[in-house]
Amino acid sequence: MKGARLLIILLVIVIVIGGILASRYNSLVGMEERVDSQWAQVENQLKRRADLIPNLVETVKGYASHEEEVLTQITEARSSFNAASTPQEYAEANAQFERALSNLYVVVENYPELKASQNFSELQYELAGTENRIATERMRYNEAVEEFNRTVRRFPTNIIAGIFGFEEKQYFEIDDKDMEVPEVNF
Numbered sequence: 001m002k003g004a005r006l007l008i009i010l011l012v013i014v015i016v017i018g019g020i021l022a023s024r025y026n027s028l029v030g031m032e033e034r035v036d037s038q039w040a041q042v043e044n045q046l047k048r049r050a051d052l053i054p055n056l057v058e059t060v061k062g063y064a065s066h067e068e069e070v071l072t073q074i075t076e077a078r079s080s081f082n083a084a085s086t087p088q089e090y091a092e093a094n095a096q097f098e099r100a101l102s103n104l105y106v107v108v109e110n111y112p113e114l115k116a117s118q119n120f121s122e123l124q125y126e127l128a129g130t131e132n133r134i135a136t137e138r139m140r141y142n143e144a145v146e147e148f149n150r151t152v153r154r155f156p157t158n159i160i161a162g163i164f165g166f167e168e169k170q171y172f173e174i175d176d177k178d179m180e181v182p183e184v185n186f
Helices: 002-063 068-083 088-108 118-153 157-163
Strands: none
Touching: 002 068, 002 088, 002 118, 002 157, 068 088, 088 118, 118 157
8 A cells, every 4th residue: 555655656756757757858959949930030031142143243333333342342241141051151251241241332332323313212212121030030040049058058947958959049140240340421
């Protein structure tokens, strides 16, 4: 009788612990999926920008055909984006895009008739909207990463995370050059 009672108590304890483990594991899976989903949204917006850039470049080419260096920088930035696969590589490609776009806008300032072009205005509007979307999705991604990393590092979930191979995720960060305010002269 005592042995059966002890066995029932142990069985209840094992079931409770198993339930807690399963709940924590499922929570980690859900958070990891959210991080992956948010990263897909960041990639989606970065891809949108990369697809807009060639149209912008083609519009500028007609006005500034001798500004080959700027156009080459944009092409290289797009190639870096297409080759990126990690948040760090995307951040580096993003920084390269930002620098190339800054140089492009300097070229635009030298061609007032280009600024007045309807095609250029529409592309610039689309690009500005895309930049806002990128910022929003990057923020959402970093929030999901923060929540996931915080959970993975907390006790006792850190033990479960270690057992099942959940590792901290990388934030999408910008470099110091991107933090500088560009100078615009009219």
